[in-house]
Amino acid sequence: MPSIRSLATAxxxxxxxxxxxxxxxxxxxxxxxxxxxxxxSQLRTAxxxxxxxxxxxxxxxxxxxxxxxPPPSVGQAIPLDPTPSQRPVFxxxxxxxxxxxxxxxxxxxxxxxxxxxxxxxLVDNARDNVFQGLPAETQHKVFAQLKATLDxxxxxxxxxxxxxxxxxxxxxxxxxxxxxxxxAQLKPMLAAYEGLVKGEKDKRLQENLVFHLSNSPIAKSGDxxxxxxxxxxxxxxxxxxxxxxxxxxxxAVKMDWQVGDEFLAGxxxxxxxxxxxxxxxxxxxxTKAFNEPGVGETKFEIRTRLGGGSNLLEKVSDPAVHxxxxxxxxxxxxxxxxxxxxxxxxxxxxxxxxxxxxLCVGKSQLDAFKEKFPNLQVATTYGSSAVDTxxxxxxxxxxxxxxxxxxTPFLDRTDGHWGRNNFVTPNTTLVxxxxxxxxxxxxxxxxxxxxxxxxxxxxxxxxxxxRPVKQDRPSELLDGTKVxxxxxxxxxxxxxxxxxxxxxxxxxxxxNGWFEPKAGEADVVKFEKVKGPTGQPEYRMQVNARxxxxxxxxxxxxxxxxxxxxxxxxxxxxxxxxxxxLAAVIGFAQSxxxxxxxxDDEVFTNFLSxxxxxxxxxxxxxxxxxxxxxxxxxxxxxxxxxxxRLAPEALAELKKxxxxxxxxxx
Numbered sequence: 001m002p003s004i005r006s007l008a009t010a011x012x013x014x015x016x017x018x019x020x021x022x023x024x025x026x027x028x029x030x031x032x033x034x035x036x037x038x039x040x041s042q043l044r045t046a047x048x049x050x051x052x053x054x055x056x057x058x059x060x061x062x063x064x065x066x067x068x069x070p071p072p073s074v075g076q077a078i079p080l081d082p083t084p085s086q087r088p089v090f091x092x093x094x095x096x097x098x099x100x101x102x103x104x105x106x107x108x109x110x111x112x113x114x115x116x117x118x119x120x121x122l123v124d125n126a127r128d129n130v131f132q133g134l135p136a137e138t139q140h141k142v143f144a145q146l147k148a149t150l151d152x153x154x155x156x157x158x159x160x161x162x163x164x165x166x167x168x169x170x171x172x173x174x175x176x177x178x179x180x181x182x183x184a185q186l187k188p189m190l191a192a193y194e195g196l197v198k199g200e201k202d203k204r205l206q207e208n209l210v211f212h213l214s215n216s217p218i219a220k221s222g223d224x225x226x227x228x229x230x231x232x233x234x235x236x237x238x239x240x241x242x243x244x245x246x247x248x249x250x251x252a253v254k255m256d257w258q259v260g261d262e263f264l265a266g267x268x269x270x271x272x273x274x275x276x277x278x279x280x281x282x283x284x285x286x287t288k289a290f291n292e293p294g295v296g297e298t299k300f301e302i303r304t305r306l307g308g309g310s311n312l313l314e315k316v317s318d319p320a321v322h323x324x325x326x327x328x329x330x331x332x333x334x335x336x337x338x339x340x341x342x343x344x345x346x347x348x349x350x351x352x353x354x355x356x357x358x359l360c361v362g363k364s365q366l367d368a369f370k371e372k373f374p375n376l377q378v379a380t381t382y383g384s385s386a387v388d389t390x391x392x393x394x395x396x397x398x399x400x401x402x403x404x405x406x407x408t409p410f411l412d413r414t415d416g417h418w419g420r421n422n423f424v425t426p427n428t429t430l431v432x433x434x435x436x437x438x439x440x441x442x443x444x445x446x447x448x449x450x451x452x453x454x455x456x457x458x459x460x461x462x463x464x465x466x467r468p469v470k471q472d473r474p475s476e477l478l479d480g481t482k483v484x485x486x487x488x489x490x491x492x493x494x495x496x497x498x499x500x501x502x503x504x505x506x507x508x509x510x511x512n513g514w515f516e517p518k519a520g521e522a523d524v525v526k527f528e529k530v531k532g533p534t535g536q537p538e539y540r541m542q543v544n545a546r547x548x549x550x551x552x553x554x555x556x557x558x559x560x561x562x563x564x565x566x567x568x569x570x571x572x573x574x575x576x577x578x579x580x581x582l583a584a585v586i587g588f589a590q591s592x593x594x595x596x597x598x599x600d601d602e603v604f605t606n607f608l609s610x611x612x613x614x615x616x617x618x619x620x621x622x623x624x625x626x627x628x629x630x631x632x633x634x635x636x637x638x639x640x641x642x643x644x645r646l647a648p649e650a651l652a653e654l655k656k657x658x659x660x661x662x663x664x665x666x
Contacts, residue, residue: 004028004039008046012053022058026065035065077103080130081122087461089118091134095141097172109154113165116149120168123175124450131179139181146173147192160453163202167451170196170209174449178218186218190227197231203349203374208451210235211433237377237426239403244352245322252299253322253398256315257391258307260328267327267388268304274392276302288392290399298399302391310338316353316373317344323354327389330359340368350376360384363424367436379411379425403427447481453598462602465554466610468517468546475514475545483543486556487511489591490541490563498635499583500563503573508538509563514545522664525562529572539563554603557591560584561611565660578651579639581660585613586634586642589621612663614653620645 002010004025011021025046029039043062047054054062077090077098092103097115099106106112123130131139149169153162170193177189193213200206210231213219219228232238245253259267268284276286284304291297308328312335315321330336336357350373362380369378390410397407404427411423424431433445491507494500515526524544532538541563547555564584567573575583588607592600604618624638631638643651653659 002028004042004046008042008050012050015053017050017054017058019055019057019061022054022061026061029065040066077101078134080119081126087118087121087464089115089122091138091142093141095138095143095145097145109156110161112149112154113157113161113168116165116168116172120171120450121452123172124448126175129175129179131176134179136181136185139176139179140185142176143173143185143189143192146176147188150192150196163205164453166196166200167205167208167453170205171212171450174209174212174216177224178216187223190223194227194231197234204370205451207235208445208448211429211445212449214429236429237404239401240354240377240398240407241322241352242398242401251297252301253395254320255300255302255323255325255391256318256321257302257304257325258312258328259304259326260308261306263327263388264304264306270388271302271304271391276392288395290396292396292400295399295401300395300399308335310335310342312336312339312357313343313355316350316355316376317346321353323356325355325389326357326359328359330361333361333364335359336362336365337368340365340372343372346373349374353377354379356380356389358385358387358389363431366424366432370436377426379408379423382422382424382431385422462554462599463606465547465550465603466606468544469549471545471548475516475548480511480513482548482550482552482555483513483541484511485552486543486559487541489556489594490560493560493587493591493633496631497587497633498631498637499573499575499639500567500587500633503567504539504563506536508532508536510538510540512540512542514548515542516545522662524662525559525566527563527566527570529570553592554607557588557603558607560587560591561607563587577657578643578654579636581613581654582616582639582642583634584660585616586621586624586638589618590625590633592618593622593625610663612659612661614650614659616642616646616650 007021007025007028008017011017011025025043029035029043035043043066047059047062047066077092077100079101080089080091088099088101090098090101090103092098092105094105096105097112097119098104099111099115099118106115131142134142146169149165153165157165173189173193173196177186177193180186180189193209197206197209197213200209210228213224214228214232214235216224216228218224257267268286271286272278274288276288279285279287279301285301286304287299287301289297289299307326308331312326313324315324326335328335336359352375354377355369355373356379359381361383363382366378366380369376393410394407397410404425408423408425408427409421411425412421421428426432436445487509488507488511490509491504494504494507494509509527510532512528517523521544524547526542526544528540528542530538530540541559543555543559547558550558561584564580564587568575568577568580589604592603601618608614608616621642624641625632628635628638646654
């Protein structure tokens, strides 16, 4: 069937677009009972491109489809997402969000929370502002309802649901501010948002709210910029915690620094060459005083010692230590991961302390640090590192009470031979948000406007992810971020899999976007082996556009499973069929284990159903994953152990060829 664009082009061929031709364009746009955002963009393009060719009555027909939404009347509701890509949510005449298509208000606190959650998910994933077409009067009503929710939250929600309600309200409020037609209305909206941020006790949500306001187009100038700038310290400390270090007249800073064995001697020589004095020969403790104008004397003491295992955070709970540091190897990140597991939890979340690690790719553990120590300031590396920390230069800046704006470029300069900024410090906000996932939903905070700790209908939402859904725009226009991340997860899993490493040790899975399925085509993921630019083989991966609504955590795990399926089916790698299926299930579970999501069980259960697999315990797999010290993403030994735990009937099911294959829904 011709597209809107082709119909408009054909109609304009004789240099005049008649009413009848416009009616054909309208019929195409409304053929499925709705006009999607993509179809509206095509209509706007046609009006702009052929503006002088439309007859007056023809032009009016197109403009009527693009007119702002009328306000809902009593007993009616506006469907905020007319496409099926999101769970339905409606806007009632009084500005209330509801799950009821007739505009009836939510009946319970949970239903109210569910409606706001759906609205939050919708605005997070929308390419266009869903409130842009609403009249100013309706926008006023929406704000009144959001403010009422913040001022008097509905009773009957547990703590997690109440947190989700605030998060959803904040995401929707910011989206509404970005669409506000009345400049005078923006000020009370900002005041409500600022009050939400300042009163929020959950540090994760507070940081999410601050980041997305500061990153919003409305915060480039005016009142919104003033509010965003004032809130920014809640997200981005502008300086090390000097107020804690130098309280009550203290003028001394104590550092505990572990250094890898081949680096320790050189590290200590550098201190000596800069005038640091060892307190006692062989003690490894060095001191130096700095007297800075306007500040006075600050004495620094650093205890240097051999380190590099899983005890890097040994002194995090020592009240006498202000800075904990490490210069050495990362051991593929395991030094910091193991240290975090061994470190004690702190009631204050690490408030008043700084941890600086100069190792390779420290950014990978930033999210884990935030989980355990939300108030600890962390400075670490983006990529690989090959130079010692310049303790003397850093201490001099701190003696001047310099902020991170000065300390960060100094740290980068010491590693400048790489030709890049390599240190991620508390004020490198953008990079931090790209690697953090504070709500553990599998999506980087940078992209995640809707802080998601708990849906109100977890089982229903998760089941829906594994069902194909027709999207409202062509596959080439869908955001491919999740496909990119899923491909990189396959590559990472392959490096730590005794099974996949032999075929994909060098990260050869290349994301190739979404594909539009043909009639009857049910593939969830497609792989194609091709020769890459260097002559080496590549595995190019495309994902069915009908699954673009799937969450990142579910999609990446599904792609890991599908890669195993394709290796077997294509003959690229052969295993016993039952072993391959179990290896693929282990890979799926390991991918889920990455982000510590609260709904892993729901995702895993729906995955088993989607792929016609027998009952396999995720906890049995988790025991094997936790016990592994090398092949973290699977091995033949792990497969054998899992087989030994399965019931005979489950093993019999796995031998059937249809088991482990996706159920066909298309």
